Amino acid sequence: MSGLNSVLDRRRFIRNVIMLGAGILSGVGLPAPVFARGKSRVVLVKTDDRALGVARALAEFDLSGFRGATVALKANYNSADPFPASTHPDTLRALTQGLKDAGAGPMALVERSGMGVTARVLEELGVHDVAREVGFKVVVMDRLGADGYVHHAPLDSHWKKGFLLERHFAEADRVVQTCCLKTHQYGGHFTLSLKNAVGAVAKYDPATGYNYMNELHGSRRQRTLIAEISQVFRNDLIVMDGLRAFVSGGPHAGRQVEPGVIVVGTDPVAVDAVGVAILRLYGTTPEVARGAVFEQEQIARAVELGLGAATPEDIELVPLGPDADNLARRVREELA
Template identity: 30%
Template structure:
């Protein structure tokens, strides 16, 4: 790529960043020297529409992929309180849990950019979280890199906030940790999994479940039981996302779990600021392979979770609002996924 086109692509990304596409983040004035040469995908038919950027990075090395993503989506960290939520479905490696190389790279980045507070927290829905943290040696990492490690299922009652949207699908509202609601910057680390239960897609929109409190503060009302007994948990799940949307999402799709005991080496790292946009691109990626029937049928935005999220007005409303960004290596993939998305 020549210098003229390189500067043109940087200008396109700068316009997206300046549009205020995410809360609590701003472009760094010194970040352009760290950005990769970009290719803008095929979604520029309406240049006046604000589009949500989703970056595709061809990668096998997760440290390098994380650094590239952070260079493309520069956020102000100096003087900020940062909360990082990794994926922790089990003690198994990615895609069942966030790879430690990603978490360590991100933690070092936050500390080197002088954040004032750094917390890493999530929970396993069925098992005690702290033993899973120990199995992945996260307490040692926390001491070495200087962050607070929060097993959310062990938080005391005063660390929970009662959230009551109006209207709400939840019977009595729900509870989220004070640390994530008070954070200036919330970064979600997710993976690509096919779930056993509806809506089956376990990526960015599913990640908020890892922040849910078991009970409504001050009551015996069990939120996990309410969610499990719901005929359709989608509306409740999306309210969790809306209560505190991520400021940056890093989706590790280097390895993807398509169904039990079958993995695909996709070799792709996805980064974005809108959970629906990230999941739409992630689903388009998964459909390149032998996809389970629950994810394979219909248009991408006909998937129940994506359709419900698009109807709420808090995220993108269609694929035309996605701006695909790629480096040179992932440009052919960006073209293919753009075609699958219809952009």
């Protein structure tokens, strides 16, 4: 295993040097490496109160870097279907209020729905009410022109033309996302933090009309393409709402279970690995249940790119709340 880790470490180093150079040459700010020395901490809060769960999890992280920082927010508003298809308003409220209490500067929630008209989806799900209450801007990607995006063509990518990342995610001081815990019946297999970043990419190129989502969903490498977005989509904080989950179907409907957990981290690979492990504990689809967690294509490609934890041993689980120790033990067993 030590030989494998050394190879992965070299890959991360080479990738980070290349990405840094690309950022300097293009003048576009790129995310700092999310994989640091030591383990990737993932907090598991067992709770039936999402507001308290989010607050308790955030208390485990140093948020001093958010003080005065501009923040780009990505939630899960692919359709107007209620949680767990979409971000629960209480989760959005607890997360944004927690960031505001930490001293965050201007915050912008940026969204694009894949199964509905974005503006209508946000209105139906009460997003604007939360925005007015807490005090953040809402950006509808459907209304943006070419200047609303930054083109990225990572050197190690299977995207034919690269892709357009919404500008807030490229330029904000901090990027935060909140995702749901669910399977994905249209080729993604599961839709957690790595898949949630797809909503930060333009559906169409406003200048040429090229359809990036047709490319993604028509590709036999769909799960690989999903992971490759996170070469440029940074994650300074990830909040996964797993109070309920879809263990089949998804992303808009499916068989529901109640894990009763809030999962928080900064490493999308670690967070998604833990999410997949939880889905498997409840009996999920053959695609998600098959093989080792780190052999899942989204996760394996993200590991190959050096985007986070490379093995289950790289993840430090921090259980909080009643029966959280038992959940953490079961997750560790599933990861191993």
